[in-house]
Amino acid sequence: MVSQEKEARLKYEKEEQERLEKQRIEREKWNLLEKKDLERRSEELEELALLECCFPEAEKQKREMRVLAQWKHYTECDGSPDPRIAQEMNTFISLWEEEKNETFEQVMEKSKLVLSLIEKLKLILLETPSCDLDKSTVLQYQGSILRLQELLSLKVNVATELLLRQASNLADLDTGNMEKIIKDENVTLYVWANLKKNPRYRTVKFSQTQVGFEIPRILATSNVALRLLHTPMTTSHPCSPLLSLRKNTGP
Known part of the structure; x- marks a missing residue:
């Protein structure tokens, strides 16, 4: 027992x-976790305090950069509009709307300025503190961006149509169909028009490039044209869709 x-x-x-x-x-284990958590919180508080100290200086530098950019625009005197001033933007857009029968090369050259204005306006909206932008100004900038995008898209479409009117003069010697490539640093245009309407010719590849496509059999004998706009990944181009296929139902 x-x-x-x-x-x-x-x-x-x-x-x-x-x-x-x-x-x-x-x-x-719990004490170790608490210690690590306290250390992490302490580091976060230090980082937050540092950010709070740096924030006013960063905002000051941003304001100075915006003022400097505006002053630089005036001193350059290159004739381009100030995207912040509605009257200048309206005048620029109206004058470009009045220009007719521009070639695609001319539109591409003008698009450099247009894309630059769009990017400047987007940057202003992104970087300017909301307290420094009233609602009417935001709407003004957004409206200018939209008008520029729509006008550039329209100009590209009109220039493409003018190019297609010359299709027979631009026919490829081997295929008999129109092939045209126009490029600059912002965009590359590929245009193809089905002039021969050969049902056996369905695979298209632009000469000296890796760009090509295949069309359905039903379109191989139709009056169709294809436009491909290729832009770099870093370029925000308002022309969309990138690929457009147009069928002419006329003779």
Whole structure:
């Protein structure tokens, strides 16, 4: 009987020691986690304090850069409109709307300025604090961006149509179909027109390029033209869709 009580007591003491040891280990783990959490919070508070100290200076530098950019625009005197001034933008857009029968090369050259104005307006909206931009100014900038995008898209379409009117003069000697490539640093235009309407000629590849496509059999004998506008990944070009297929139902 005494032996059983002794064994029970020893077993209890062992289990109690194991329980206490387990609690000690868990407590150490918890203390370590709390310490790491406090260190992390301390680092975050230090970073936040640093950011709060730097924020006014950063805002000051942004304002100075905006003023400098505006002054630079005036001193350059290159004839381009100030995107911040509605009257200048309206005049620029109206004058370009009045220009007719522009070639695609002329439109591409003008698009450099147009894309630059769009990017400047987007940057102003992105970087200017909301407290420095009232609602009417935001709407003005957004409206200018939209008008420029729509007008550029229209100009590209009109210039493409003018190009297609010369399709027979631009026919490829081998295929008899029109193939034309026009490119600059912002965009590359590929235009193809189906002049021969040969049902066996369904695979098209622009000469000296890796650009090509295959047309359905039903279109191989139709009056169709295809335009592909390729822009770099870094260029935000408003002309969309990039691929357009036009079918002429006339003779």
